[in-house]
Amino acid sequence: MGDTVTCKLVNVSIERGRDTITVEVPKHEIDVLRAVHGPSNVVEGDLSGETLELSDSADAEYQRMQNKYRRANAADPVRVAYPVGPRSLEEFGFALGRGAREDAPQSGVRTHAKAQEPAAKEKPAAK
Secondary structure (H helix, E strand, C coil): CCCEEEEEEEEEEEEECCEEEEEEEEHHHHHHHHHHHCHHHEEEEEEEEEEEEEECEHHHHHHHHHHHHCCCCCCCHHHHHCCCHHHHHHHHCCECCCCCCCCCCCCCCCCCCCCCCCCCCCCCCCC
8 A cells, every 4th residue: 555644642641550651642542552451541631742654554553553452361452442343443544455354353253053065966867
């Protein structure tokens, strides 16, 4: 694709035990931080005045956040924040590209439908 989206960064305060840290993230990452730290521990502040250039691909941005916030033995916070997958990022200026997956990746999905039996071959009529 090669195109980018300019994201304005937002100051976000995160309470972690007795400590409070402040980070600058694009607005669409705030919901992911809430999924990681709990909604009451994440406070959205003002715009920081800084910007970040990101790929305009919703799929690439979804994957970038999954790589950034992935934790062993924990639920995927990106999927918790955006359960319909990359499509959720369109409202922030990201685009679904041709061939991009539109829904969050599924793993371990089972179907309980019965497998179809192969059609019986018809025997030629006896002469």
